[in-house]
Structure formats: structure tokens, C-alpha cells
Amino acid sequence: MNLIYGDTMNVYGLDCGLIQRASNNVDALQVGAVNITGRTGPFQCALILNNSDKMTGLQIGLFNFTGELSGLQIGLINKSKTRILPIINWSD
DSSP states (O other), X not given: OOSSEEEXXXXXXXXXXXXXXXXXEEEEEEEEEEEEEEEEEEEEEXXXXXXXXXXXXXXXXXXXXXXXXXXXXXXXXXXXXXXXXXXXXXXX
């Protein structure tokens, strides 16, 4: 947990705060204003931005970006490697 900014390699369990950055794996529930990660699952929720290299699970936020998606994105703009969609995006 962090108040303003958290920068870690790996996160397991719960990650809460204003801005989170994890360069490797996040196997946790991640909640904040901005979440930036390597591999993420099962849940990522942000007021503004979720950005991950690989997402397995559910991303909810205003803007959701991921390289590889295995799951669901819900937000104003949702981008995965294969497409950009408003409101909802899902894995193939």
C-alpha cells in the first residue's frame, strides 16, 4: 500500500494507492488512479489509467491499455494488441 507513488518489482495480494508501478508481475487486486505494470491479473481498477504489458483478468478504468489481453476491459477507451474499442473489449 502506498499513499502517493509505489514502485515495485512484484506485487502479491493487494496494491492500493494513487499511482502504482510494478515492473514485473502483479498477482493482486490493484486499485488506484494510475496503474502501470508488466504482467497483471486478476483485477486492475483505476480512476484514470490502467497500462499493462499482459493482462489476465479484468481491467476497469477510464483508459485501459494492454499488449496481450486474456480477459475483459471496461472503460471509455480500451486498447489491446488486436484492437481499440470504446466501453468494452475482450480477448479473442
